[in-house]
Amino acid sequence: MTEKHYGGASSHGLKKDINKTSSQTAGVDNKKKADEITKANAEEKVMDRGRHxxxxxxxxxxxxxxxxxEIVKYAKSIIKLGVKLxxxxEKIDSKILExxxxxxxxxxxxxxxIAAHDTPSFNDERTASGLLKVDIGVQIDxxxxxxxxxxxxxxxxxxxxxxxxxxxxxxxxxxxxxxxVQTSEIGKAIENAIKSFNFVPIHNLSGHLIEKYDLHAGITIxxxxxxxxxxxxxxxxxIEPFSTDGLGNVRDGKPSGIYRLDKPGSVRDNFAREVLSFIVEEYQSLPFCSRWIYKKFSSRGLLALRQIEAAGILHQYPQLVESGKGKVAQAEHTVIITKKDKVVTTLYSN
Structure with missing residues (x-):
């Protein structure tokens, strides 16, 4: 899931203090768990720095x-013109859990x-068409x-x-x-490759460093x-290049229904607190969507989601739209870099 630049190196990076949300909204048990998560994450980062x-x-x-x-191969098998998004x-979600x-x-x-950040709502009637980009994330702990x-x-x-x-x-x-290798050299390689097809890359979207429960961990590609x-x-x-026949930039579009916990806070409504507690427990600092909340809590959960967002606790991602309304294509893999090797974890054989 891509990152748009708003001036900082990681403007949409997920906040490190988000576990405080649970301590303010979900009681002593959640506070204890949140503290344990925070401590564990800190210890892991220290070990990473020491081992390099x-x-x-x-x-x-x-x-x-x-x-x-495997999910990519499965997704390609079910995507057809006219199939509902x-x-x-939902099939991709289910397959990941399976x-x-x-x-x-x-x-x-x-x-x-629409370059990125578009996911179907619980009652979405739109169907697959045109140039469709499919961005998939899988996590284990x-x-x-x-x-x-x-x-x-x-x-x-x-x-x-x-x-x-x-x-x-x-x-x-x-x-x-x-x-x-300098990140700008990687960017240059991407740019030259895309321009050789007489298209341009999207300049304000980038790849990103990934850390545990943090999709955008600081360094961008x-x-x-x-x-x-x-x-x-x-x-x-x-690493996720975007090619376009448009202007080479994206702007914010309409709300996407994709959220993440943004900062600590509390809500008065008891049911909204229950929903917030679920979000903290289930998703931590990773993005989630209104469709998932509807599946768990029905339409009442969507009302609670709006209350939590209004309290400033959630950030809702906007859809990202090519500024000149040019079509956009995307390709992406995840790569592990160490002193010993380079492993493309998501590479598969057709």
Whole structure:
């Protein structure tokens, strides 16, 4: 799931103090659990810094990637022109659970000029069409694999070339990324590959460092040469080029129904507190969607969600729309970088 730049290196990174929310809204038991999570996460980060050439929970990241690759193959088998987006999303959710993992975020199903952050609502009637981007996240105990692909449902040559451009950018980035390589060099490789197809990358979307329960952990992978001298360190990275025949930037569109916990807070309504407690317990700092809340709590849960958002506790992602209404294609893999090797966790064979 991509990141849009608003001026900071990680403007949509998930807040580290979010576990305080549970202590203010869900009672002593949740506070104790939240404190334990915070302490465990801190200890893991210290170990990561001290070891550098190793990734804590390495096997879980690899396993999440393998499952994500299986989900991609499954998704490709069910996506057809005219199939409801809601049906696709629910089947993907169910398949992830069937494989004993959890969604790391709601599957993004974004059509044509909508670049990202579009997921079906509980009563969505829209169907698959046009140039469809499918962005999938799988997590095992907070260790995430993030992968995406694009599908041409119009049998359109321009769509096919856009997809090839994004995939070419991804291939170039995977070849370039390594310990010590500057992120701008990776961006340059992506940009050159996409421009060779006479398209442009989207400049204000990027790949990102992934840490446990944190999709956007600070370091970003630009889709163009931004001249920044930031070096790749040991870690888990999502690389996700976007190609477009538009202007090469995205703007905020309408609300997406995708949320994340943003800051500590409380609500007065008892039922809203129950919903908030569930969100803290189930999703922690990872994104979730109104569709999932409706499934758990029905329409009353959606009202509670609005109350929690109004209290400033939640951030709702906007859809991201290409500024010139150009079509957008996306390709993405998750890569683990260590001193010993480079592993593309989400790579699969057709």
């Amino acid at each position: 050439d190793e990734i804590e929970d390495y096997n879980d990241y690899v396993k999440a990637g393998k499952i994500a690759s 809601l049906e696709i999303a 494989l004993r993992a959890k969604p790391a975020f709601p599957v993004n199903l974004s059509i044509n000029e 907070g260790c995430t694999a993030d992968t995406s692909f694009s599908v041409d449902l119009e049998n359109n040559e321009e769509n096919k070339k856009l997809i090839q451009a994004a995939e070419s950018g991804l291939k170039a980035a995977i070849e370039k990324i390594n310990l010590g 630009p889709n163009y040469d931004n001249s920044q001298e930031i070096q790749i360190e040991s870690g888990v990275y999502a």
